[in-house]
Amino acid sequence: MTAPATSPASADTLDLTTEIARDLIRFDTTNYGEGRSNGETDAAEYVAEKLRALGLAPELFDSEPGRTSVVARVPGRDRSTGALVVHGHLDVVPADPANWSVDPFGGEIKDGMLWGRGAVDMKNMDAMILASLTDVLDQGGQPERDLIIAFFADEEAGGVFGSHHLVDTRPDLFAGATEAISEVGGYSISIGGERAYLLQTGEKALIWLKLVAHGPAGHGSRLVTDNAITRLAEAVAKVGRRQWPIRLTNTTRQLLSEIARILGVEPQSMGPDELALATGTASGFIQASLRTTMNPTVLQAGYKHNVIPDRAEALIDVRSLPGEEDAVLAELAELVGPDIEIVVMHRDVGLETEFAGPLIDRIVQTLDTHDPGAPVLPYLMPAGTDNKALSKLGIKGYGFAPLKLPANLDFPALFHGVDERVPLDALVFGRTVLTDLLTTY
Ligand SMILES: [Zn+2]
Numbered sequence: 001m002t003a004p005a006t007s008p009a010s011a012d013t014l015d016l017t018t019e020i021a022r023d024l025i026r027f028d029t030t031n032y033g034e035g036r037s038n039g040e041t042d043a044a045e046y047v048a049e050k051l052r053a054l055g056l057a058p059e060l061f062d063s064e065p066g067r068t069s070v071v072a073r074v075p076g077r078d079r080s081t082g083a084l085v086v087h088g089h090l091d092v093v094p095a096d097p098a099n100w101s102v103d104p105f106g107g108e109i110k111d112g113m114l115w116g117r118g119a120v121d122m123k124n125m126d127a128m129i130l131a132s133l134t135d136v137l138d139q140g141g142q143p144e145r146d147l148i149i150a151f152f153a154d155e156e157a158g159g160v161f162g163s164h165h166l167v168d169t170r171p172d173l174f175a176g177a178t179e180a181i182s183e184v185g186g187y188s189i190s191i192g193g194e195r196a197y198l199l200q201t202g203e204k205a206l207i208w209l210k211l212v213a214h215g216p217a218g219h220g221s222r223l224v225t226d227n228a229i230t231r232l233a234e235a236v237a238k239v240g241r242r243q244w245p246i247r248l249t250n251t252t253r254q255l256l257s258e259i260a261r262i263l264g265v266e267p268q269s270m271g272p273d274e275l276a277l278a279t280g281t282a283s284g285f286i287q288a289s290l291r292t293t294m295n296p297t298v299l300q301a302g303y304k305h306n307v308i309p310d311r312a313e314a315l316i317d318v319r320s321l322p323g324e325e326d327a328v329l330a331e332l333a334e335l336v337g338p339d340i341e342i343v344v345m346h347r348d349v350g351l352e353t354e355f356a357g358p359l360i361d362r363i364v365q366t367l368d369t370h371d372p373g374a375p376v377l378p379y380l381m382p383a384g385t386d387n388k389a390l391s392k393l394g395i396k397g398y399g400f401a402p403l404k405l406p407a408n409l410d411f412p413a414l415f416h417g418v419d420e421r422v423p424l425d426a427l428v429f430g431r432t433v434l435t436d437l438l439t440t441y
Helices: 016-025 041-053 124-139 163-169 228-241 250-263 272-277 280-288 325-336 358-370 387-391 424-440
Strands: 030-034 059-062 068-074 081-090 113-115 147-152 177-182 188-191 192-205 207-212 293-301 313-319 340-348 376-383 396-399 419-422
Touching: 016 113, 016 124, 016 163, 041 059, 041 068, 041 124, 041 147, 059 340, 068 163, 068 424, 081 124, 081 424, 113 147, 113 272, 113 376, 124 147, 124 272, 124 325, 124 424, 147 163, 163 387, 177 192, 177 387, 188 250, 188 280, 192 250, 192 313, 228 293, 228 313, 228 325, 250 340, 250 376, 272 280, 280 376, 325 419, 358 376, 376 396, 387 396, 419 424
Parallel strands: 081 147, 081 177, 177 396, 192 376
Antiparallel strands: 059 068, 068 147, 113 419, 188 192, 192 396, 207 313, 207 340, 293 313
């Protein structure tokens, strides 16, 4: 088929996955956090239409005006086995066009890649889900077990208006579900020149908190010893400088020993950070999974050069190892001292699942079919996903958005990064692997 001369990458020549991902990127579903968002409704209507075209009956749910999530159930051949939730989120984090080399919401295709906010996190997987579902249902086909297809709003702000809202108000939508797959796992990395896939089998806990310092307001020329900004700055520096000790969990211990095996060294001969660094581009994720992290992310205080404000605030993004949340909060309180108020704005559980069982076996076998010999390694994701909300229903969640990537692409840096982009052939790979998995599991 001949494409129009003006558009070398027209829909005619694109794989369905790329076409859907590009369309989704063009909906600016920016989520600014703290309830401010451009909304997901247009993108939700779009995916609902795709699901309807497959003969499914998607339901749309608005937790707030504009905050739309979509859920559809696909009946499987064997309805007695546990259903699999296959989910993605429709929102994206903000993108400042001034930093980008392309329009972040243009869905541009160049250099064999699709560019735009969401190309990695996670309109790529949203598209892979829809394209593979098209393949599975093609000509009257059926998945092996019931699939619950969900596209959530608000993941980038903790899922309050998306996954948590649906899990809390409509748990019946997920009846019979035992497992889930979604984002931030399944992509390939390079270890010692060998391609390997990271499968996400756990997530750190998250605590978003605010530090508040109070002090007397007054003229900027006064002699003041309890200036709120000074006190806050001291506390923020202590938090930001604190080095949390390494503590290995089952997942990270297994991951490090697998890295050592691939490198051909004794696990004890290299330290955990050293082994993590051997994963190259993925080392940022992996090093952060070995300990608690606390990053100051926002500072707010003052309104005039010669006025001392009575209050100063800092936002801190805390990611603790699963189960250590309360101990970490207690240690933080000690670190900042009694004069600093700590306000927890949002917190969510950590998760850790065994790297074993029929779904893991199926995933490993499927990847081996499509990329023979490449090992699959478990990892603990330092950030969070909608799997946290689903875990409230006892659903075990994994990060599996399969992408076979070139070794020179720093893929982990593209999550929330500038010039977010994904290779077109990786999208086709993901569609093929997911189709295979959903047909046979
Ligand atoms: Zn995401």
